[in-house]
Ligand SMILES: NC(=O)c1ccc[n+]([C@@H]2O[C@H](COP(=O)([O-])OP(=O)(O)OC[C@H]3O[C@@H](n4cnc5c(N)ncnc54)[C@H](O)[C@@H]3O)[C@@H](O)[C@H]2O)c1
């Protein structure tokens with residue numbers, strides 16, 4: 001099928017390249033010239049394992065990119081993969097979605113025959129029906145369900161494993177209103193589904209699909225926060241939280257995934273999505289107390305880590321190495337990474353910060369241009385008065401003699417990744 005994807009960031013690029021891999025002909029529409037140029041030259045605009053190979057394989061053939069919305073006219077369906085960031089009060093900012101819906105509507109005004117518009121972005125329930133559909137109607141002069149259909153297909157990929165997650169998902173969720181839309185979505189996703197019906201395809205309503213995405217993220221974020229709450233209790237009693245959490249994870253009803261205690265969750269999704277659904281619930285008069293508690297526990301973890309550091313080091317004028325800048329291993333994304341919070345607090349306390357990350361340094365440099373960046377963990381540790389481990393990159397587990405070059409070997413581990421050894425003043429956050 002011929003597909004267009006509007007927005008070519010982490011999701012849009014992954015979805016486009018994977019759809020091309022599945023045999024569809026895909027055009028990515030983005031307002032950013034650099035992204036479009038990179039894709040058309042077969043270069044991947046983001047760091048994501050396995051994605052560069054797909055982009056290189058399909059660029060110029062089944063995968064193209066453009067800044068021109070008119071290219072949508074030659075496609076059967078359009079996926080909206082635009083950012084849905086937070087307003088200052090945590091509520092969802094639909095600015096990019098609205099702008100893209102209007103541009104798409106103006107384009108579809110010139111299309112003969114039906115078109116399917118699918119919301120891929122994470123949006124609060126009723127957005128597709130109450131905001132996106134009407135905007136396209138207004139700009140195109142066509143009616144939902146007649147000139148075009150609307151649908152919602154939430155995306156559950158994780159950064160760092162995005163390609164595998166997309167091509168081998170736990171489930172595919174298709175929210176629509178018309179038989180025609182379900183049929184078209186089924187055809188698009190058919191190459192992902194085997195004869196035994198795996199992964200399960202859930203056909204549901206549009207607002208249910210929107211809410212499933214928030215429920216998924218809220219559950220996972222809350223699970224991590226509960227693990228952190230329990231790990232904080234463990235620490236008060238000198239109990240090994242890893243043993244406790246690993247063991248409860250053996251109960252099939254609990255499961256071992258997302259019980260990794262430590263600095264908590266960051267990234268472009270959990271923080272903004274929990275905030276957006278909390279704000280949306282409040283807007284309807286419901287106070288989501290458990291979800292708010294999950295956010296509060298998460299917000300407290302970086303401060304607990306800094307308290308452990310302050311007990312050992314008077315930060316003013318001291319050199320502190322921050323190991324790991326990405327919000328999790330396997331990505332160069334620093335959005336809402338725990339390291340950004342730590343660095344901000346360290347600078348406020350007058351510390352000299354040296355950061356290191358295998359791939360996220362350039363992104364962090366844009367946010368903190370004035371701190372020092374090292375080319376290796378060893379360089380960051382050399383001469384440091386303390387080190388904070390913020391991301392669980394595998395290479396930090398192998399650090400050993402590198403700690404000997406610290407001026408004072410205080411190591412606070414936010415991810416329980418460093419191997420304890422003699423000669424360092426090591427403390428794990430949990
Ligand atoms: N990042 C993830 O892991 C992930 C996973 C699942 C769902 N989501 C959701 O997917 C959506 C997109 O997230 P992302 O991380 O890919 O965002 P992103 O910021 O990485 O990418 C968005 C892209 O949209 C482009 N854009 C902005 N306005 C545009 C317009 N009017 N027309 C065309 N292009 C425009 C930007 O230039 C950018 O390239 C969000 O709703 C997010 O919550 C993200």
Ligand SMILES: O=c1ccn([C@@H]2O[C@H](COP(=O)(O)OP(=O)(O)O[C@H]3O[C@H](CO)[C@@H](O)[C@H](O)[C@H]3O)[C@@H](O)[C@H]2O)c(=O)[nH]1
Nearest residue numbers: 155156157158159224258259260264265266267269327328
């Ligand atoms: O046991 C764990 C697992 C994760 N994390 C942290 O949680 C955050 C999010 O991690 P992860 O979920 O792996 O990454 P994302 O790429 O943000 O993916 C989440 O957010 C996406 C965007 O909505 C969804 O599509 C995914 O399903 C959902 O897992 C990171 O800071 C991790 O360090 C923990 O602290 N402990």
